[in-house]
Amino acid sequence: QQPVQSPQAVILREGEDAVINCSSSKALYSVHWYRQKHGEAPVFLMILLKGGEQKGHDKISASFNEKKQQSSLYLTASQLSYSGTYFCGTETAGNNRKLIWGLGTSLAVNP
Amino acid sequence: NAGVTQTPKFQVLKTGQSMTLQCAQDMNHEYMSWYRQDPGMGLRLIHYSVGAGITDQGEVPNGYNVSRSTTEDFPLRLLSAAPSQTSVYFCASRRMAITSYEQYFGPGTRLTVT
Numbered sequence: 001q002q003p004v005q006s007p008q009a010v011i012l013r014e015g016e017d018a019v020i021n022c023s024s025s026k027a028l029y030s031v032h033w034y035r036q037k038h039g040e041a042p043v044f045l046m047i048l049l050k051g052g053e054q055k056g057h058d059k060i061s062a063s064f065n066e067k068k069q070q071s072s073l074y075l076t077a078s079q080l081s082y083s084g085t086y087f088c089g090t091e092t093a094g095n096n097r098k099l100i101w102g103l104g105t106s107l108a109v110n111p
Numbered sequence: 112n113a114g115v116t117q118t119p120k121f122q123v124l125k126t127g128q129s130m131t132l133q134c135a136q137d138m139n140h141e142y143m144s145w146y147r148q149d150p151g152m153g154l155r156l157i158h159y160s161v162g163a164g165i166t167d168q169g170e171v172p173n174g175y176n177v178s179r180s181t182t183e184d185f186p187l188r189l190l191s192a193a194p195s196q197t198s199v200y201f202c203a204s205r206r207m208a209i210t211s212y213e214q215y216f217g218p219g220t221r222l223t224v225t
Binding site: 002029030032040041042043044047049087089091096097098099100101102103104 | 142144146151152153154155156159161167169170201207210211212213214215216217218219
């Protein structure tokens with residue numbers, strides 16, 4: 001039931017792009033993306049709802065492929081502030097709106 | 112709005128002791144949940160509530176109790192602390208509606224059981 005995130009870790013140079021994937025074996029109702037910095041609480045990035053909607057915020061965007069039950073988070077022209085661990089949380093239909101989280105993707109952006 | 116608040120920020124317990132982690136939110140959110148976060152394990156759901164008087168178990172409920180007597184408060188009780196419960200605990204809340212809304216996290220409680 002836990003979604004699978006890939007890759008587990010990414011190291012980038014400032015300005016490079018990255019893609020983080022989140023896959024589920026169950027039919028998804030929504031996918032939530034959060035970023036967590038060391039010692040802090042997770043911070044909301046965006047929600048993708050069933051329907052293949054693509055969202056964006058600054059240079060971070062995401063898509064939701066309903067056929068594949070997969071969401072991808074796109075980070076373009078990465079900045080040092082993008083460093084942290086990215087988590088996807090998935091909500092499945094009929095699961096009482098519980099959010100189940102992937103194990104996270106560690107992203108390090110170096111100068 | 113204070114958002115989601117948690118107390119204490121840090122706690123050290125001896126094996127067998129009991130304690131309550133406090134969580135409160137002032138956003139009138141129906142949905143509240145407790146997670147524990149261990150290195151390499153992500154966020155695991157302990158218990159959750161969809162409204163006052165309604166609670167249910169998550170993925171890792173053993174050793175923990177919850178109650179929800181008001182919309183604002185959702186305390187987590189450790190009945191008899193064990194070293195395996197050493198972790199960072201996050202409380203979170205969000206709106207319940209047909210559509211899905213973002214979840215707000217508290218700052219966390221770092222618990223060590225010796």
